[in-house]
Amino acid sequence: MSASIKARLKLARDDFTLDVDLKLPGRGISALFGHSGSGKTSCLRCLAGLERAASAYIEINGEVWEDSSRGRFIPPHQRPVGYVFQEASLFPHLSVQGNLEFGWRRIAPQARKISQEQACQLLGISHLLARKPATLSGGEAQRVGIARALLSSPRLLLMDEPLAALDSARKREILPYLERLHNELDIPLIYVSHAQDEVARLADHLVLLEQGKALASGPIGETLARLDLPLAQGEDAGVVLEGVVVGHDPHYGLFDLRLPGADGQLLRIAHPALQVGSTLRLKVQARDVSLALAAQGASSILNRLPVRVRECHPAENPAHVLISLDASGTALLARITRYSADQLDVRPGQLLCAQIKSVALLG
């Protein structure tokens, strides 16, 4: 990973200190994940220049936006960022069209990387242009807010919990649009969230923030599989995998998915219709992975993969242990009882068979 977004920020408030040194990839979606008060939003506001950290160094793809040691501070309106706030925050005195044009009109024509038609199509808002913000639903307003940010042709897109103010139906309405942004645009996106499902679905890179400090920062697959982070202790602990659909068994309605890694293993999943050749994102929960000494005998469990034990870690619940596994280059997590672990005599380096009870398709 070439770190193209660098942000060293130190900020002290009465009840809160932020002290992070972030290095994020210059493309794809990086999620800042943590509880409220962990400093996610402060990081984002500092990146946009809306807040000024006591000590800051911000470099985006080679361009220094802020360097407090040299007194450099580019004011927010001169930073090529797009910012999507938690509430859509559309200008109430302008129509949807007027809102979309606000940033678009303020950049030089040759700097415009996206047309209004493209943005409207991408976010599905072409039919709303003449409306006033007050007449839009929450989901529509947020889509307009995202399109408005895109139309300022940012070199960095920042989103501060853009779905948090919406109900779950509206969230489901917007998530596909965010995935499209991810697939179709080449703008790095930093996405702040405290919702694990959104992060699992969208993020490529994960930064875990707690009380103003970055506990971890890395590719999402690896970071979710780390046993030393609080994430692994949650009920929803698990890993996110990306696989390519390589085969279809029409008789049983099953699809074959090849996992990344040197000799990528196959997962079989039941699904009504998938495109062979497409890439899918999956979540495998730690509690859905069980371990056996060998893949012997018939079983109703479809997916049984040979794995090597990487590490064992006690779970918060003393009856359980967490085990991280290596399935030919793909990290998996398993949560089994301590009793079973002792019966199997689980130890690092051991070869076992992982039985995956269920796989959740994300998106």
Next chain:
Amino acid sequence: MPLDASDLGAIWLTIKLASLTTAILLVLGTPIAWWLARTRSWLRGPIGAVVALPLVLPPTVIGFYLLLALGPHGWIGQATQALGLGSVVFSFSGLVIGSVVYSMPFVVQPLQNAFGAIGQRPLEVAATLRASPWDTFVNVVLPLARPGFITASILGFAHTVGEFGVVLMIGGNIPDKTRVVSVQIFDHVEAMEYSQAHWLAGAMLVFSFLVLLMLYAGRRGKPGWS
């Protein structure tokens, strides 16, 4: 014709005074209100209080101090004389200065409320959409504060029309120069011309009622003067 030439002169002078005062106050009051609405400086309290003083002071007190300041030995009077403008006491210019002071809170406070109600968010949104602070002020703040400007203009104008004590203290009673409607009514009553006074007083009553009607009907149940 119930109103004679001097009455009409007084009405015209009043309209001229109120319009000019309102225009000056919108120009002066906007930055003051913006500052008061947004600053975290300790000066916010003292300056806010000074701006609000005319709300509670008897007009004679304001008029007295203005008379001293504008007079030949006062600091404003000295300045105007140094600039070759002569003394402004007992002149229309003096009246305008007095009215600006007297009506200041009626313009500044609605504007301050309107600016305060906008909050930080639209300004931040505008900044992330490449609008400079001035651009943001013109294209976001001013349109969003429009109801505040309307209220401020109406109140500033109406309050200047209703001015009496300050005018009498610093303007005297010079026909077509400083004799506004309220003073004209006072003169009519002094001279026992009750019928003349009736016409002018009635006109002021109707005018004031209509102004307040505009204000309250236009507000559609929204509380506060923003």
